[in-house]
Amino acid sequence: MKKLLCIAVAAGLGLSMSAHADRLVTELIKPIEPAVISAPEKVELGKKLWFDPRLSMSGFISCNSCHNLAMGGSDNLPTSIGHNWQEGPINSPTVLNSSLFVAQFWDGRAANLQEQAGGPIANPMEMASSHLLAIDVINSIPQYREEFAKVYGSEDITIDNITDAIAVFEETLVTPNSRFDQWLKGDDKAITEQELASTLR
Amino acid sequence: MKKLLCIAVAAGLGLSMSAHADRLVTELIKPIEPAVISAPEKVELGKKLWFDPRLSMSGFISCNSCHNLAMGGSDNLPTSIGHNWQEGPINSPTVLNSSLFVAQFWDGRAANLQEQAGGPIANPMEMASSHLLAIDVINSIPQYREEFAKVYGSEDITIDNITDAIAVFEETLVTPNSRFDQWLKGDDKAITEQELASTLR
Numbered sequence: 583m584k585k586l587l588c589i590a591v592a593a594g595l596g597l598s599m600s601a602h603a604d605r606l607v608t609e610l611i612k613p614i615e616p617a618v619i620s621a622p623e624k625v626e627l628g629k630k631l632w633f634d635p636r637l638s639m640s641g642f643i644s645c646n647s648c649h650n651l652a653m654g655g656s657d658n659l660p661t662s663i664g665h666n667w668q669e670g671p672i673n674s675p676t677v678l679n680s681s682l683f684v685a686q687f688w689d690g691r692a693a694n695l696q697e698q699a700g701g702p703i704a705n706p707m708e709m710a711s712s713h714l715l716a717i718d719v720i721n722s723i724p725q726y727r728e729e730f731a732k733v734y735g736s737e738d739i740t741i742d743n744i745t746d747a748i749a750v751f752e753e754t755l756v757t758p759n760s761r762f763d764q765w766l767k768g769d770d771k772a773i774t775e776q777e778l779a780s781t782l783r
Numbered sequence: 784m785k786k787l788l789c790i791a792v793a794a795g796l797g798l799s800m801s802a803h804a805d806r807l808v809t810e811l812i813k814p815i816e817p818a819v820i821s822a823p824e825k826v827e828l829g830k831k832l833w834f835d836p837r838l839s840m841s842g843f844i845s846c847n848s849c850h851n852l853a854m855g856g857s858d859n860l861p862t863s864i865g866h867n868w869q870e871g872p873i874n875s876p877t878v879l880n881s882s883l884f885v886a887q888f889w890d891g892r893a894a895n896l897q898e899q900a901g902g903p904i905a906n907p908m909e910m911a912s913s914h915l916l917a918i919d920v921i922n923s924i925p926q927y928r929e930e931f932a933k934v935y936g937s938e939d940i941t942i943d944n945i946t947d948a949i950a951v952f953e954e955t956l957v958t959p960n961s962r963f964d965q966w967l968k969g970d971d972k973a974i975t976e977q978e979l980a981s982t983l984r
Contacts, residue, residue, distance in 0.1 A: 667868035
């Protein structure tokens with residue numbers, strides 16, 4: 583894409599490729615980098631919460647139900663199935679690389695993953711719980727109390743801590759080193775000629 | 784338990800503990816051993832199928848939905864939620880250590896895990912697919928075709944191969960080295976006096 587935009591910018595400005603355009607483009611589109619994990623215990627706690635259907639009213643739906651890590655981070659359905667088999671109006675976006683989105687939800691109403699994570703828990707069409715109930719449920723599980731105390735310095739579990747842990751886990755869900763990333767980094771042979779042609783179209 | 788039964792047998796026969804009673808009891812109750820994985824690619828294939836909701840009619844329910852590995856191998860619900868949010872009459876047993884059960888399902892109607900695995904896929908109250916549809920869906924995914932060819936020597940995917948792979952993955956879901964196992968193996972201090980008293984009751 584760097585190369586692609588270089589060409590586009592250069593063409594648009596009527597210039598040959600320049601160091602300036604190169605730098606400009608580098609700032610626009612970057613290869614995806616591996617996750618840097620600075621708080622492994624928080625990531626593990628977030629991972630537990632991610633897969634835990636007890637965050638839903640039914641005890642049947644987890645974050646992973648609609649953003650399935652076994653299927654590219656989404657549910658592969660036109661619109662998602664929620665509490666009581668309600669088929670809402672929303673197509674689940676993938677969670678993979680979502681930490682790199684400029685905003686969250688299709689309309690961008692959440693600024694970041696932590697803010698987003700609180701949404702589905704309390705949405706009556708989705709997990710159909712409430713923040714109060716979710717906190718009570720998680721608080722009722724001694725192992726969670728221990729882990730929250732270790733990670734956040736307090737056994738007093740809050741929705742902010744729950745969504746923070748989930749968001750920090752989600753930040754690890756990146757897909758570095760795809761062939762496209764390799765191409766961005768300078769390996770001209772990493773994508774096929776057909777793919778290059780599609781990219782340039 | 785070995786010890787416990789030794790005591791019981793010895794008491795019942797009016798004998799002091801003997802090598803014979805010891806051997807008899809050893810054959811009745813054994814510590815759980817770690818899984819021995821002889822076909823890692825088959826296990827990986829079974830793991831993918833285990834977490835894949837495309838085995839259900841809706842594309843929303845996987846084996847893991849009701850036997851959740853994040854919650855002790857079960858769904859932690861009185862009775863499970865199935866297709867179209869039907870709440871069936873069945874309480875999901877845990878999948879953990881289920882390879883050691885003498886038979887499968889609550890009424891023991893399946894002889895082994897492979898036979899069991901075909902049940903929920905086609906049960907209209909559960910995953911609500913059919914074996915024919917499940918085969919078609921899995922067949923439609925090129926990566927599965929490749930993996931089945933590698934593991935079973937044929938790209939022609941059958942329900943027997945699907946359930947075999949799932950069963951072989953399930954055989955890895957054991958919980959060796961619990962404190963009870965340690966006690967069985969001779970560590971008298973592995974369980975508390977209260978636990979010992981409960982065991983002997």
